[in-house]
Amino acid sequence: MPMPSWRSAKAWMLPLVTLALIGGGSGRFSGQENFATQLWTTGTAVVFAVLIVDIGIGLQRKDFGLDLIAALAMGGAILFGEYLAGIVVALMFTGGQFLENFAQNRARREMTALLSRMPSRVARYEHGRIADVALSVVAPGDLILVRRGEVVPIDGIVAGGAAVLDESALIGESLPVRRKSGQAVMSGSTNAGDAFDLETTRTAVDSTYAGVIRLVEAAQRTKAPMVRLAARFGLAFLALTLTIAVAAWALTSDATRALAVIVAATPCPLILAVPVAIVSGISRCARRGILVKDGGALEALAAARTVLLDKTGTITDGRARLIEIKARGDLDPLEVLRLAASLDQSSPHVVAKALVTAARERGLLLDVPSDVRETPGSGLTGRVGGQNLMVGGWIFASTRIEDSDFRREIEAWIRRDGTVAVIVAIDGALAGAMLLGDQIRPEAGFVLRQLREAGVARIVLVTGDRADLAADVAALVGVDDVISEMKPEDKTSAVEKERARSYPVLMIGDGVNDAPALVAADIGIAMGARGAAASSEAADVVILVDRLDRVVDALRIARRSRRIALQSIYAGIGLSVAGMIAAAFGYLTPVQGALFQELIDVAVIVNALRALGPPIVFGMASPRLSNEELLALEAEHRALADVVDDIGTMADRIARLPWERAKDELERLDCCLRDRLLPHERRDEQVYDRLRRKYAAPDILAGMSRTHMEMQRQIHNLTVMRKTFESGTPTQAQLYEVQRLLHGLEAITRLHFAQEEEIYRSLEIE
Secondary structure, three states: OOOOOHHHHHOOHHHHHHHHHHHHHHHHHOOOHHHHHHHHHHHHHHHHHHHHHHHHHHHHOOOOOHHHHHHHHHHHHHHOOOHHHHHHHHHHHHHHHHHHHHHHOOOOOOOHHHHHHOOOEEEEEEOOEEEEEEHHHOOOOOEEEEOOOOEOOOOEEEOOOEEEEEOHHHHOOOOOEEEEOOOEEOOOOEEOOOOEEEEEOOOHHHOHHHHHHHHHHHHHHHOOOOOOHHHHHHHHHHHHHHHHHHHHHHHHOOHHHHHHHHHHOOOHHHHHHHHHHHHHHHHHHHHOOEEEOOHHHHHHHHOOOEEEEEHHHHHEEEEEEEEEEEEOOOOOHHHHHHHHHHHHOOOOOHHHHHHHHHHHHOOOOOOOOEEEEEEOOOEEEEEEOOEEEEEEOHHHHHOOOOOOHHHHHHHHHOOOOOEEEEEEEEOOEEEEEEEEEEEEOOOHHHHHHHHHHOOOOEEEEEOOOOHHHHHHHHHHHOOOEEEOOOOHHHHHHHHHHHHHHOOOEEEEEOOHHHHHHHHHOOEEEEEOOOOOHHHHHHOOEEEOOOOOOHHHHHHHHHHHHHHHHHHHHHHHHHHHHHHHHHHHOOOOOHHHHHHHHHHHHHHHHHHHHHHHOOOOOOOOOOOOOOHHHHHHHHHHHHHOHHHHHHHHHHHHHOOOOOHHHHHHHHHHHHHHHHHHHHHHHHHHHHHHHHHHHHHOOOOOOHHHHHHHHHHHHHHHHHHHHHHHOOOOOOOHHHHHHHHHHHHHHHHHHHHHHHHHHHHHHHHOOO
16 A cells, blocks of 8 residues: 655644644633643644654755744744644644645646657557557557557658648647658647558657657756745745844843744745635636646746747637638539538548538538548548539649639639638539638737736747748737747747746747747646647646637736735735734733734735635726627627628629629628628627726727728618619629629628627626
């Protein structure tokens, strides 16, 4: 049977001391003085003995301060027979230890998830069969099988066929990549396609993923321990306490006065108030979907002045999303999307799933496909609704469609950096194409502005992406610097460089490649909702919901908790000093000093508990917006995506369609704008009115309201134009005016939706 650890043995101190205090009190009230004395002495002596061991361990690390004052108080109480004072001090000390351990035990920084993600056994080809062998015995040149969904265990090259890989956790690329036969594959990637053969080029210990693990472990070894808030005050307070105690003893020759000074000085504001404020802050973070692993992490977060941000999955959404659709002139783009998504229901590919999601967000009803055949990582063919369909990448599609002007138009249209194209053919004819990409989070701009308002002086974007793609994102969100094309070790170096420039440094990331930097930083925050397990294990703070704005919440809660803790420290130490002086002049006995400290404890703990709730703001009794209302408005934006798409599609097609059909579609679009878009904007305007009343600012959001007016004006103009065309066919100039109006309406609507989503997220309350 294993021996209990020193930490678990110490966990019994608080209940032991509590029972001793209660039992001794009962004995004294019943007249059993000796029994009370024995219980109080025993309880105090146990805590004193444990404390002496801790002090010895701390001295070896050159770490001492608060514990020494408590030990002096308990030892002096036993020596001079002040047993009640001793047990009260012991209770206060063990209570503070319990709170501190509670915060630390919420999550331990271990590498279990990081190590467990890598398979320990692999399927290796041996003499014409597949054998299950230990990863450690695989040598360069061996041929192994990587099944669908498995993590690539070792660096190698694709041997025959092709591999579709998700490398987002390693290099930050949100879209899957295709590796042909003979191309290199990094360990730590996930097989997002069918099983493939891999010829190993390294041993497991020399592979990419193992190197990341070594970087994390090295960063953990070299990371300096955090200096806790209470410890910063401990040494000065210890020196002051000993000075007053020694002076009282020397001037009066009364050792009891010295003991009374030490008891009155027992640093309960530091032992109790700081843990209470910090644990309260951790609890409040948890309610916002933020896991803070220990009190030291919250304290370090409060001091952050420089922020390093990963791009993919942090600034961006980290998922492929539909950006734009281009359909042949005689086809409805949404119908092209519906057919493609219907076929893609049969594929597990990440791009196929993105198309299915986009179709469902637009309320499209999908058919059940038949005769589906998939070329992994390339495309699919099958039948949907009686039509032969082909959906896939350009290389897959180009050999299956005939040359035409529309084909050449599509080939030029899909050449955009940072996107992936999906080609759709119906009955052998090119029907259209869709572009997908990783989009910037709607709250990204708001978050960066709020970080600066919260006291962050420098924000740096760090990414493994190409320099041009990183520069585009950096220009949009507004960072101070951008570092691109980075490997995991480069991100760690960037952290060290920023630390030399400005201390302390906060790193935010979500991938395996971010794990070393998360450990190396003074405080690491992992986007854990969809991020890699490695980053969550390596980080000090984990955001459990897929929202970047929770970083701002965490920073504000941490700084408020630290501010409240400091208030309690200053007030508590001030009162303790007053008690020490009173004890030095003989106005307080040791027991009275202990009780005086109890009163101080109550005051500072009540103050520290304020960190559990939000700040109290006076003078703002006004209508509040519920999170449900805000989320509903965001959901309406997603539901209106088909309407906004329709505006742009109509602008592209109106000049190419037969006029009778164009007139019908224009009328349908006009009705849709009036029946769906304008009612939504009127609901938004009601929200604006409530915000104006809340903040007593009639001009707040005036620009947003002006945009509502402009959208309504343009829709009215569209209606007027449409009605003028009822009597005859419009001229080319008139069609050009309609196109201009529609392009302008689409642009202003998309921009307005993005602005509103940022506003809605900034307004969410706890």
